[in-house]
Amino acid sequence: MYDKVSNEAAVSALYLALQQDESHIRKRAVEALGQIGGEAALPALLQALSDPSSGVRERAVSALEGIGGEHVIPALHSALMDEDFNVRKQVVESLGQIGGEATIPALHQALNDESSSVRKRAVELLGQIGGEAALAALRHALNDESFSVSKRAVEAIEKLIAVEPESTEGEARMDVAAPNPV
Numbered sequence: 609m610y611d612k613v614s615n616e617a618a619v620s621a622l623y624l625a626l627q628q629d630e631s632h633i634r635k636r637a638v639e640a641l642g643q644i645g646g647e648a649a650l651p652a653l654l655q656a657l658s659d660p661s662s663g664v665r666e667r668a669v670s671a672l673e674g675i676g677g678e679h680v681i682p683a684l685h686s687a688l689m690d691e692d693f694n695v696r697k698q699v700v701e702s703l704g705q706i707g708g709e710a711t712i713p714a715l716h717q718a719l720n721d722e723s724s725s726v727r728k729r730a731v732e733l734l735g736q737i738g739g740e741a742a743l744a745a746l747r748h749a750l751n752d753e754s755f756s757v758s759k760r761a762v763e764a765i766e767k768l769i770a771v772e773p774e775s776t777e778g779e780a781r782m783d784v785a786a787p788n789p790v
Contacts, residue, residue, distance in 0.1 A: 615648045623652045631661035638664055642671025650675060654683055662692035669695060673702035678710045685714035688721070696726050704733040712737060716745035724754035731757055735764025743768055 618640070625637035638656050641649040649671070656668035669687055672680045684706075687699045700718050703711040715737075718730035731749050734742040746768070749761035 615644050615646070618644060619648045619652060622649075623655075626652060626656060626659070631659075631664055634659060634661060634664045635667050638667040638671055642667070642674050645671075645675050650680075657683060657687055662690075662695055665690060665692065665695045666698045669698045669702050673705050676706050678706075678708070681706065681710050681714060685717065688714060688717055693723050693726070696721055696723065697729070700726055700729050700733065704729070704736070707737060709737065709739060709741060712739075712741045712745060716741075716748065719745060719749050719752070724752075724757055727752060727754065727757045728760050731760045731764055735760075735767055738768050 622637045622641050622644075626634050628634055628637075634656070638653065641652050641656075653668050653671050653675070656664055656671075659665050659668070665687070669684065672684060681703070684699050684703055688696055690696050690699070696718070700715065703714050703718075712734065715730045715734050719727050721727050721730070727749065731746060734745050734749075743765065746761050746765050750758055750765075752758045752761065
């Protein structure tokens with residue numbers, strides 16, 4: 609016999625929960641905001657990206673992934689600077705789930721992450737997205753200090769070249785092989 613509350617009322621209550629001292633309460637609030645989704649939850653989730661608890665920040669990234677769309681990409685891009693490895697790794701995974709060319713600049717930035725596993729996953733996702741901008745970012749990864757990252761970059765580039773139309777296949781190979789004239 610209870611009436612459902614409006615999303616606005618629920619978001620308002622959950623926003624207050626984000627102010628609690630206990631991180632597990634804040635985590636649950638972020639999860640609930642993610643279930644609500646949409647524009648109503650967006651401001652509170654953006655605020656949660658700066659929570660002192662890395663677990664809350666990681667869940668906020670996942671919730672933003674659930675909202676999706678290009679409008680969450682700038683916030684995820686900024687979250688790549690998080691001090692916590694798990695948050696940055698979740699950001700890369702979330703960018704991969706959102707996909708599309710709009711995620712390429714953020715994934716390119718992830719190629720500079722201190723963690724080779726974050727860089728390797730960014731390479732894999734850039735290879736899946738494809739296109740000229742992804743190819744340019746993958747060229748950057750060829751010189752990675754980690755063998756596994758460089759190897760994945762070569763594999764991703766090979767796959768991109770294989771799907772190029774026959775008329776430009778030679779051009780793509782030349783672009784990849786040509787040294788950067790910087």
